Amino acid sequence: MTHQRSSGNANQTFFNEGDKNHQSLSPLHSTWVTAFLKEEDTLSILHQIYLSLFINNYTPTVLIDLQGQIIQVNQSALEFLQYSSADLILSPYSNLLRINKKSPDxxxxxxxxxxxxFKVECQVLNGIGELIPVLLSATPFVIGEELIGTFGVIHDMSEGYRLNEITASKDPLTSLPNRLSFLKELTKWHTNGESFDVLRVDIENLKDINSVYGYEIGDSILKNVSERLITFLGKQTFISRFGDASFVCMATDELKISKNQLLKRISKPIKVDKEEIFFRVLIGKVYFPQDGLEVKDIIKSLDLSIQLNKCRKRFSSQKEIGEQELIQRVKLENEITMALKKNQFELFLQPKVLWKEKKIxxxxxxxxxxxxxxxxVSPVDFIPIAEETGLIIEMGEWVFEEVCKVLQKWKNTNIPDKTISVNISIQQLYRKGFLDTLVTLVNQYGINPNLIELEMTESTFSYDTKKAQRILVDCQQAGFHVSMDDFxxxxxxxxxxxxxxxxxxxIDKRFIQSYNRNERSQVILKSIISLSxxxxxQSVVEGVETLxxxxxxxxxxxxxxxxxxxxxPLPIQKFEEYANQFDYSIYINT
Incomplete structure (x- = not known):
C-alpha cells in the first residue's frame, strides 16, 4: 500500500549543494523531499540514480507527482519543448500535455x-505554440516503498516513431545543421547574452515547383540555395535548414544585406535539361535582444517577419509595419476561404464593343x-491576397466554370454568340493539368471553346517563356483564344x-487615358495598333471613360x-438586358 506524503520544505534542493562532482541542480519542488533526505547513504544512491536516469538522459523527460504537477524537467526536455524550467516547474501537466480522448485527464x-x-499517445504544446504528437512512456518513481510520482519519457512521433531523432544533427539533403541543431545553437547564443542577428530565407513557391516539376527539381533548388548561402554569408555564419522550404542563418556580426544583394546571389534560376527553373524567395530578419528576450520570442519574431514580408513583398524587419496589419491580412484570407465555400462571389461582365459593326x-x-x-470588398484588396496564398487557383476555376454556365444558358436560350474573356493568373497557367481542367469544363457544359478568350498579363507570359509558349500553343489547338492583357x-x-x-x-489603359495630353502616348498607341x-x-483599347x-x-x-x-461591369442579368437593348447611336451623339 502506498501513501502520499504531505510534509516537507518545498524549497529544499534534492542534493547537497556542497557536492562538487556535479552541477548545481534546480530545486525539486515537492512536499515529500525532506522526509527522504535523512541518511547520507540513501542520498548518495538516489543522487547517482537520479543523475543516470534523469538529468543526464538524452531523451526528453519530465517528472510528474501524484497530483499531476510537473516537479522537474531535464535539459533535453527544455530544448525539445522550447521552454525554460521556470515555465514548467510547479505547473499542472495539462499545461503541457494534451491527452488523447481515449485517456481522459x-x-x-x-x-x-x-x-x-504505461504508455499513452498524446500531444505536447511547445513554447512557440505548436502541438507535437508524442508517445509518453511513464515509469513509476518510487523511493523505499513509497510511490512519489512518474518519470514521463517523451518520444517525438511527428513523422512516425523517430525515437533517435533527438541525437540527429544534420539535414540529410543539404548536410546543413537541422532545425533541432539550430534550436540548440540559438539557446546557446541566447544564454551567452551577446547580441546577434537571425536571418530566415524561405523558398515561397517550392510546393508549386514540386507539384509541377517533381520533387527532384525541388531538392535541387534546396541544395543550390544552401550552397549559395554558405558561399555568400561565409563560415562565420551559422546556417541551418529550418523547415521544408526554409533556412535560418545566425551571425554575431550584423548581417548588413540588402534585398538586391541577397536575391541576386541566392534566387538565380537553376538549369535542368537546358530549361531554367525560377523560384521566389522571401526573407525575414530579427535581432537579439531587440526582437525578443526569450528563445521562443525570437522564433515568433522570425515567423512574424516572414509573414509580414509576404504581405509587403519586400525585404524588411517586422518592426517596419505593425502586427495589426498582419492580423487584418490573415483575417481577410480566412474570409476569402469562407466566401469560396459559401458562394459569396459573383460574376460580373463588362461589355466589349465592336465599334465599326456597332454591336457588342x-x-x-x-x-x-x-x-x-x-x-x-474591392478586388484591389482581395485579389493580391488570393494570388499570394494560392486561393486564386480555386477562385479562377470557379470563374471559368461560371463563364461556362453563362455561355451554356445563352446557347440554350438562343442568345447570339458572344465571347467572354477570362483572366488567367500565373499560378493557374503553370499549374499541372491547367488545360485539362478547362477542356473538361467546356465539354461538361457543351461549350464551343472559341467563345472563350484566355487573358493573361505580360508578366504571366514572361515568368517561364518556354513553358508558357508550349501551354498556349496547346490552348489554341484546343480551340481557345489567347489575349495579352495590359500590353x-x-x-x-x-x-x-x-x-x-x-x-x-x-492595350494598357494608361495610354488612352493620357492620349489627349501626352504626345508620346499618341505615338505609342498608334504604333501598337499598327503593329497588331x-x-x-485584334486590338482592344481598354479603360475608355470619356467621349x-x-x-x-x-x-x-x-x-x-x-x-x-x-x-x-454588370451582373449577368443586367448585362443581358444591356446587350439586348444596345444602341450604338446613343454614344455617338453624346
Missing part, C-alpha cells in the same frame, strides 16, 4: 497513482465580392509578340473598345 492521474508503467462582341468576366457584414507595361513586350501564339492585344494589324491580331477617349480610340482604328464610357 482523470484516467491519467489514476494511472500515475497505480504504480505501474462580348465581355470580360470580372469577380465581385459582397461580404455579408462588410459589404462590397505595353513590360520591357519585354515586343519580344513576347515574336515568340507567343496570340489572337488579341489588349501587321501581326493579324474624347472614345473618339481617340476610333481615330486610331482599333478593333474593340472597352470601358466605363459604354458600361461599368
Amino acid at each position: 482523470d484516467m491519467f492521474i489514476k494511472k500515475i497513482n497505480e504504480s505501474n508503467p 462582341k462580348g465581355a470580360e468576366a470580372l469577380l465581385r465580392w459582397t461580404h455579408p457584414r462588410y459589404g462590397a 505595353g507595361t513590360d520591357y519585354s513586350s515586343l519580344n513576347l509578340l515574336a515568340e507567343f501564339p496570340l489572337d488579341t492585344l489588349k 494589324k501587321g501581326l493579324h491580331l 474624347l477617349e472614345f473618339e481617340a480610340a476610333k481615330k486610331l482604328d482599333c478593333d474593340i473598345i472597352q470601358g466605363y464610357y459604354f458600361s461599368k
Whole structure:
C-alpha cells in the first residue's frame, strides 16, 4: 500500500549543494523531499540514480507527482519543448500535455497513482505554440516503498516513431545543421547574452515547383540555395535548414544585406535539361535582444517577419509595419476561404464593343465580392491576397466554370454568340493539368471553346517563356483564344509578340487615358495598333471613360473598345438586358 506524503520544505534542493562532482541542480519542488533526505547513504544512491536516469538522459523527460504537477524537467526536455524550467516547474501537466480522448485527464492521474508503467499517445504544446504528437512512456518513481510520482519519457512521433531523432544533427539533403541543431545553437547564443542577428530565407513557391516539376527539381533548388548561402554569408555564419522550404542563418556580426544583394546571389534560376527553373524567395530578419528576450520570442519574431514580408513583398524587419496589419491580412484570407465555400462571389461582365459593326462582341468576366457584414470588398484588396496564398487557383476555376454556365444558358436560350474573356493568373497557367481542367469544363457544359478568350498579363507570359509558349500553343489547338492583357507595361513586350501564339492585344489603359495630353502616348498607341494589324491580331483599347477617349480610340482604328464610357461591369442579368437593348447611336451623339 502506498501513501502520499504531505510534509516537507518545498524549497529544499534534492542534493547537497556542497557536492562538487556535479552541477548545481534546480530545486525539486515537492512536499515529500525532506522526509527522504535523512541518511547520507540513501542520498548518495538516489543522487547517482537520479543523475543516470534523469538529468543526464538524452531523451526528453519530465517528472510528474501524484497530483499531476510537473516537479522537474531535464535539459533535453527544455530544448525539445522550447521552454525554460521556470515555465514548467510547479505547473499542472495539462499545461503541457494534451491527452488523447481515449485517456481522459482523470484516467491519467489514476494511472500515475497505480504504480505501474504505461504508455499513452498524446500531444505536447511547445513554447512557440505548436502541438507535437508524442508517445509518453511513464515509469513509476518510487523511493523505499513509497510511490512519489512518474518519470514521463517523451518520444517525438511527428513523422512516425523517430525515437533517435533527438541525437540527429544534420539535414540529410543539404548536410546543413537541422532545425533541432539550430534550436540548440540559438539557446546557446541566447544564454551567452551577446547580441546577434537571425536571418530566415524561405523558398515561397517550392510546393508549386514540386507539384509541377517533381520533387527532384525541388531538392535541387534546396541544395543550390544552401550552397549559395554558405558561399555568400561565409563560415562565420551559422546556417541551418529550418523547415521544408526554409533556412535560418545566425551571425554575431550584423548581417548588413540588402534585398538586391541577397536575391541576386541566392534566387538565380537553376538549369535542368537546358530549361531554367525560377523560384521566389522571401526573407525575414530579427535581432537579439531587440526582437525578443526569450528563445521562443525570437522564433515568433522570425515567423512574424516572414509573414509580414509576404504581405509587403519586400525585404524588411517586422518592426517596419505593425502586427495589426498582419492580423487584418490573415483575417481577410480566412474570409476569402469562407466566401469560396459559401458562394459569396459573383460574376460580373463588362461589355466589349465592336465599334465599326456597332454591336457588342462580348465581355470580360470580372469577380465581385459582397461580404455579408462588410459589404462590397474591392478586388484591389482581395485579389493580391488570393494570388499570394494560392486561393486564386480555386477562385479562377470557379470563374471559368461560371463563364461556362453563362455561355451554356445563352446557347440554350438562343442568345447570339458572344465571347467572354477570362483572366488567367500565373499560378493557374503553370499549374499541372491547367488545360485539362478547362477542356473538361467546356465539354461538361457543351461549350464551343472559341467563345472563350484566355487573358493573361505580360508578366504571366514572361515568368517561364518556354513553358508558357508550349501551354498556349496547346490552348489554341484546343480551340481557345489567347489575349495579352495590359500590353505595353513590360520591357519585354515586343519580344513576347515574336515568340507567343496570340489572337488579341489588349492595350494598357494608361495610354488612352493620357492620349489627349501626352504626345508620346499618341505615338505609342498608334504604333501598337499598327503593329497588331501587321501581326493579324485584334486590338482592344481598354479603360475608355470619356467621349474624347472614345473618339481617340476610333481615330486610331482599333478593333474593340472597352470601358466605363459604354458600361461599368454588370451582373449577368443586367448585362443581358444591356446587350439586348444596345444602341450604338446613343454614344455617338453624346
